[in-house]
Amino acid sequence: MHLDLSLSALLATLALLAAIGQADRLGSLEAGKQADLLILSVSDYRHLGYRFGGNLAAHLFKRGRQIF
Numbered sequence: 001m002h003l004d005l006s007l008s009a010l011l012a013t014l015a016l017l018a019a020i021g022q023a024d025r026l027g028s029l030e031a032g033k034q035a036d037l038l039i040l041s042v043s044d045y046r047h048l049g050y051r052f053g054g055n056l057a058a059h060l061f062k063r064g065r066q067i068f
Contacts (some may be wrong), residue, residue, distance in 0.1 A: 005045055035064035 003011075017027035025033055039059040042048060048056075060068035 005048060009045065035061060037061040 007065075014023055014027040017023040026036070027033075029035070029037070037038070038057060040048070040052060040056040041058040042056055057068060059066060
């Protein structure tokens, strides 16, 4: 089985939270869910593998409030 980066991101977020019973309130951007969001400073998600180890955080939101 081949895991590409987009599938890995899905498994690390929504699928993981579904496995622990939290997908109803976390893991995706939907009305009624807790708004935790990390915005990274890369032009394309496929660049993440080449920028590993650096701080790519551009913005961070926790429960809908920007904290970084």
